[in-house]
Each structure stands twice: as structure tokens, then as C-alpha cells.
Amino acid sequence: xxxxxxxxxxxxxxxxxxxxxxxxxxxxxxxxxxxxxxxxxxxxxxxxxxxxxxxxxxxxxxxxxxxxxxxxxxxxxxxxxxxxxxxxxxxxxxxxxxxxxxxxxxxxxx
Amino acid sequence: xxxxxxxxxxxxxxxxxxxxxxxxxxxxxxxxxxxxxxxxxxxxxxxxxxxxxxxxxxxxxxxxxxxxxxxxxxxxxxxxxxxxxxxxxxxxxxxxxxxxxxxxxxxxxxxxxxx
Numbered sequence: 001x002x003x004x005x006x007x008x009x010x011x012x013x014x015x016x017x018x019x020x021x022x023x024x025x026x027x028x029x030x031x032x033x034x035x036x037x038x039x040x041x042x043x044x045x046x047x048x049x050x051x052x053x054x055x056x057x058x059x060x061x062x063x064x065x066x067x068x069x070x071x072x073x074x075x076x077x078x079x080x081x082x083x084x085x086x087x088x089x090x091x092x093x094x095x096x097x098x099x100x101x102x103x104x105x106x107x108x109x110x
Numbered sequence: 111x112x113x114x115x116x117x118x119x120x121x122x123x124x125x126x127x128x129x130x131x132x133x134x135x136x137x138x139x140x141x142x143x144x145x146x147x148x149x150x151x152x153x154x155x156x157x158x159x160x161x162x163x164x165x166x167x168x169x170x171x172x173x174x175x176x177x178x179x180x181x182x183x184x185x186x187x188x189x190x191x192x193x194x195x196x197x198x199x200x201x202x203x204x205x206x207x208x209x210x211x212x213x214x215x216x217x218x219x220x221x222x223x224x225x
Binding site for chain 1: 141143145151152153154155158160166169201205206207208209210211212213214215216217218219
């Protein structure tokens with residue numbers, strides 16, 4: 001079956017760095033995506049990795065190791081507005097459906 | 111431009127009734143996806159439409175669930191004989207659906223409560 005594992009909750013203070021790990025076991029793999037979802041809101045796209053290595057987008061970076069079936073999302077210079085749930089998701093083909101992890105709730109404290 | 115829209119935003123129904131949820135994707139997006147999200151959990155894939163290809167229905171949990179899409183436009187998700195376990199937020203997403211598109215754009219969801 002398909003499974004993605006990520007921590008359920010992380011707490012950090014403003015200005016800190018948080019790393020959210022994601023390990024996956026899927027029958028196929030095309031890419032790993034990350035989505036952010038604020039309470040009551042829609043998921044919004046953050047980052048995508050299809051190849052090994054680090055992708056940097058402002059304060060957020062995402063890493064992928066295909067050989068280890070592992071990736072992470074790095075949140076730097078945490079701000080209060082970063083308090084949200086973060087989901088990793090695997091796609092098995094271009095433009096295809098996503099299989100999501102259970103989400104990591106990030107709580108940023110002053 | 112307009113994003114993905116869904117209606118209704120909230121739906122309360124009695125157990126055993128049928129419900130119909132609507133999704134309007136972003137214009138020009140050939141791919142459309144339905145997901146279900148139970149409280150505090152991740153998103154579960156339900157069904158995926160890509161252009162004129164046969165839909166991928168592999169995520170539908172039972173034959174009470176069905177979905178249609180009119181061309182590359184509106185989609186409706188129908189749940190027949192609703193059960194309390196169907197209570198969840200139903201999210202629709204769309205994407206360009208080509209070989210280079212990986213970002214899915216989500217609508218605000220329909221919160222379904224079955225009493």
C-alpha cells in the first residue's frame with residue numbers, strides 16, 4: 001500500500017528553524033510535494049522535488065533523497081503566520097493524483 | 111484570475127439522504143481532483159479527471175460515491191444514502207494536467223455534516 005509518515009506536531013519560537021521530515025512507501029514515485037494548510041483554509045502549494053537535492057523558495061526549502069525514500073521541509077526565520085499544518089504528498093506520474101501524509105501541525109510561539 | 115470554487119460551503123444532511131457537491135475548476139485546467147479530509151487528518155484521494163480520458167476512480171470508498179465532469183469544466187460529486195462516516199470536508203483541486211504541472215490549486219472545500 002501507500003504510506004507517508006511525518007511527525008504529528010512541532011512547536012518552535014519565532015525566528016527559529018523547523019525541519020519536518022517525511023518518509024514514504026509508495027508503489028510508484030514521480031515527485032514529492034509540500035502543502036500548507038491554515039485552520040479552516042484550503043491547502044496551498046509550497047514546494048516540489050522530483051530530483052535529489054535541495055530546492056529553496058524564500059524562507060522555505062525542501063529536500064529529497066529518492067534512494068532513501070525521504071524528504072524534508074525546512075522552515076527558516078519562523079513567523080507567527082507560519083502556524084499551520086504542513087503536508088507532504090507523493091505523485092506517481094506527472095499531473096497525477098497525490099497521496100498525502102497525515103500532516104504536521106506547526107505551532108509558532110512568541 | 112478566479113480560483114477553484116466549490117458549493118455549497120457547508121451542507122448538513124440527514125443520514126440516508128443524497129447530496130451533491132459542486133466544483134468549478136480554474137479555466138484552462140484539464141485535470142480535476144476530489145479529495146476528502148476528515149477532522150485533523152490528511153487528504154484522501156477520491157477521484158481524478160484528466161481531459162477526455164476515463165476518470166481514475168480508485169479512491170472512491172464505496173459505490174455510494176460517484177462523480178461526473180462536464181468536458182473540462184464543472185464537476186459534481188454525489189454521495190448517495192449518506193452515512194455519519196461521510197462527515198468530512200470535501201476538497202476539489204485542479205491543475206494544468208500536462209507533463210510539467212505538479213501544482214494543484216485547491217478550492218475552499220465543502221464541509222459535509224451527516225446527522
